[in-house]
Amino acid sequence: MNYVRTGMLMAGLTALFGAVGYLLGGSGGMLAALGFAVVTNLFTYWNSDRLALSAYNAQEVDERSAPELWRMVRDLAARADMPMPRVYLIQEDQPNAFATGRNPQNAAVAATTGILRTLSYEELAGVMAHELAHIKNHDTLTMTISATMAGAISSLVTFGMMFGSRDHRPNVIVQILLAILAPMAAAIIQMAISRSREYEADRLGGQICGNPVWLADALAKIAAGVSHVPNETAEAKPATAPLFIINPLTAGGMDNLFSTHPDTGNRIAALMEQARAMGVSRGAASFTAPGASPWSSAPRQPGPWG
Incomplete structure (x- = not known):
């Protein structure tokens, strides 16, 4: 199903490419x-x-440079019965995280320094479990392709208006409408694909970390x-917003209308219902990963993380 969804996404965005090209430059365009x-x-x-990580200047870390975060991801990956992804840090004050990669064998998770300062150990485990769920479900390829293609459509409109054929270039009004509507259409395609995947990643992430309440508190x-x-x-590259666990864009209005993320309150409610079904509470003990020590359920101070 994930491959079908990826194929539909690529086909839809490719068709949108062709339509924009035709309006800007006729059949040749x-x-x-x-x-x-x-x-x-x-x-x-x-x-x-590489595209997603380089866009945010993410730096890879290992067991020496970020031991607690690295070991957390290792233990969660073992719990989820999947290959351990590479681990990256982004020097960014906003608390957030994302996963990327074409498959579980070639994947990475990235966390901002802001999220390490904001969340407790257990809450960050919930976030990393959510990102691993995206990888396990092969969502990362879909999200990264949609981000790249949506950004490329905006660039295509700009390029076509500046350098398109004079014989086929549309009038100024059509150019303005294209500049507004083409990226909006790409966002709608992203939205249709991404929203349901966030709920599924929340659900599976709650299972992987062992306590959905941790993820709910983190959200x-x-x-x-x-x-x-x-x-x-x-803000400069809004097409990458679907990659993150929470929409990183602070603007309101149209951004919220076409957000690729479900309402955070609805996500939290779903996670709390999952926790009740699992019979766990906020202070419930965590899991023991294969070959790892049990995680303490005692409250820990938020980062910085070593």
Whole structure:
């Protein structure tokens, strides 16, 4: 099902590429745009993780440079019966995190320094479990392709208006409408694909970490942090917003209308219902990963993390 969804996403965004190209440059523009879409899809498939990580200047860490975070991801991956992804840190004050990669064998998780300062150990475990759930479900390829293609559509509109054929270039009004509607159409495609995947990643993440309440508490803290701390890179590259566990964009209005993330309150409610079904509470003991020591359920102070 995940591969079908990815194929539908690529087909929809490729068709949108062709339509924009035709409006900007006629049949020749359409062929050029479709060719560009095919190249972009192929490049993104093989380089999706590097594209996302480089956009945020993420730095890979290991057991020496970030031992507690690295071991947490290792133990959660063992719990989820999946390969351990690479682990990255982003020097960013906004608390947030994302996962990327074309498959579980070629994946990475990234956390901002802001999230390490904001969350407790257990809450961060819930977040990392959510990101591992995206990887396990093969959502990361879908999200990264949609982010890259949506950004490329905006670039195509700008390029076409500046350098398109004069014989086929639309009038100023159509150009303005394209500049507004084409990225909006790409966002709608992203929204249709992404929202349901966040609920599923929350559910599976709650199972992986052993206590959905931890993830629910983390979502509340991250949402509060996002509302007060802007992420300048995300604001400059809004097409990457679906990658994050909480929408990193602080603008309201149309951004919220076409948000690729479900309402945070609804996500928290679903997680609390899952916790009740599992019979766990906020202070419930955590899991024991294969070959690892049990995690303490005693409250810990938020980061910084070593």
